[in-house]
Amino acid sequence: MRFVKKLLAFKSPFNLLKKFVFIFTSFNLVANALGQEVEKLSLESSYGFIIPHSQALKPLSQSNPLGFSLHYQKLNQSQKSWDACNCFHYLGLQFSYHDFGNPPVLGHALSLTGTFEPILWKNERWTFSLLSGLGFSYLSKVYDEDNNPDNIFFSAPVSFLLFLSPKWEYIISDKIALNLSFAYNHISNGGQSQPNKGMNYPMLGLGLVHFMKNYPFPFYEKKMIPKSSxxxxxxxxxxxxxxxxxxxxxxxxxxxxxxxxxxxxxxxxxxxxxxxxxxxxxxxxxxxxxxxxxxxxxxxxxxxxxxxxxxxxxxxxxxxxxxxxxxxxxxxxxxxxxxxxxxxxxxxxxxxxxxxxxxxxx
The missing domain is CATH 2.40.160 (Porin)
Structure with missing residues (x-):
């Protein structure tokens, strides 16, 4: 520690150069330990349908949800991050708006979800991944015995959103990409109040991706998975x-x-x-x-x-x-x-x- 203080205190040009090299090397070692990070921001539109999973829901399931989402994601390229998943993976935060196509009864949902997206396959242009998310939704229309008795999908304004989405991404340049996704969405209150039929609605999405940081991916060996039970x-x-x-x-x-x-x-x-x-x-x-x-x-x-x-x-x-x-x-x-x-x-x-x-x- 004393050596570092002396080195930083000495003002000759040669030692200023050594000071810079020391600081740069230190930060470089930390960066290598943490890994470079890929950051991207995605804007996506989506269109889908509602699954009538009971006879009572068929009259309510004739509309087509329309959605928009803004998604921020970060991928750490360190060995430690790779070992956590045995793959490269994005962690992110997504804000979405879904209009269920029936404003008086079903209204819309504003959702905030945490996301996890492991990359399953990748080459120079194409990436195939599996995006999943879990978060909260604010629902503008819920069941009310007097004012909205038909909406038996939702009974709590704040509910849970879960989704699973296979995704293809095509790299156009170092900064821009396009993605195509198919998402299976589920919203319910987790049984916290009734009625709670919950809504299942698959959606097809098309998105534009902007890379704020982008680096070539390093190569890591996959750990052998034990074959025993x-x-x-x-x-x-x-x-x-x-x-x-x-x-x-x-x-x-x-x-x-x-x-x-x-x-x-x-x-x-x-x-x-x-x-x-x-x-x-x-x-x-x-x-x-x-x-x-x-x-x-x-x-x-x-x-x-x-x-x-x-x-x-x-x-x-x-x-x-x-x-x-x-x-x-x-x-x-x-x-x-x-x-x-x-x-x-x-x-x-x-x-x-x-x-x-x-x-x-x-």
Missing amino acids: NFYLETGLSTREGEEGRIPNLSLVMAFKKPISGINGIGGGLEINKDYSLEVENKRWEALMPAPFISHHFLFGKFDFSQRMAFYTNKPNNYHDFRFYQRYVLNYFLFQNFSIGIGLKAHGHVAEHLDLRLGWSF
């Missing part, structure tokens, strides 16, 4: 509306997964769900719902996005007509064995609730 425990924590306010909804998962390729895995297990908000006829044990499941996993380094199909072996008589349900879980491994994530439970196209997931792998 991996066992894990997982718990889900949330609350749902009940007769006495917010009631706990808990689940415990015992399962395994097995990688079968660089980004794919398969697995299965047992989920035991105890929802204290459900009505029972005699005993609380009626609300204990064991469900074996099979799963597919997208594996991106520390990220694991799983899609699970489960079958109820027991459930309360008044709880859904479905015997099957889906669970979508995005986990991030904070440490080698410990993960934290978000899960969405759905029956067909109807989302039921979001929960916090904590996991431990063996």
Whole structure:
């Protein structure tokens, strides 16, 4: 430290040059450790349709949503960032406006989402990626028993937006690119209030991309993924509306997964769900719902996005007509064995609730 102070204090031209070289080298070492960053800003328009996932929604699903979005993204090219995903990936923030084509009943949505976009394939001109987002939506029109009884899609002005979007990007120059995307969007309040049918609306999008910073991509070797099966425990924590306010909804998962390729895995297990908000006829044990499941996993380094199909072996008589349900879980491994994530439970196209997931792998 004294050596640095002396070096910076000495004023001869030669030492001023050494001072500059020292500072430049220091910043260069830090930049190399952090990695150069690609930054881009995208403006996209989109057009789609609403999926009527129940008979009651068919009259409301005849309109075509129109949307616009502004998306800021950053990609860190460091080895550390690569290792987190075993791929290059963008992290971003997206602001979007979706008009549902029925202003008096459905209105529009203003949304702010955090995004994650791993690059699955790339050459000099083309890039193929998978964009996902999770955030909040403000809905201008929601269900009201007196003033808007037809809108059974939404009942809470502030709801959740989730989307998944394969995307092609074509590089025109170092600064400009075009992209084509297909997004599957879902808005619901996660079961926090009723009615909560939720809206599913696919959209085709076309966008213009401006690169604020752009650098050639370095090359990193992909880490070998273990081929052996991996066992894990997982718990889900949330609350749902009940007769006495917010009631706990808990689940415990015992399962395994097995990688079968660089980004794919398969697995299965047992989920035991105890929802204290459900009505029972005699005993609380009626609300204990064991469900074996099979799963597919997208594996991106520390990220694991799983899609699970489960079958109820027991459930309360008044709880859904479905015997099957889906669970979508995005986990991030904070440490080698410990993960934290978000899960969405759905029956067909109807989302039921979001929960916090904590996991431990063996």
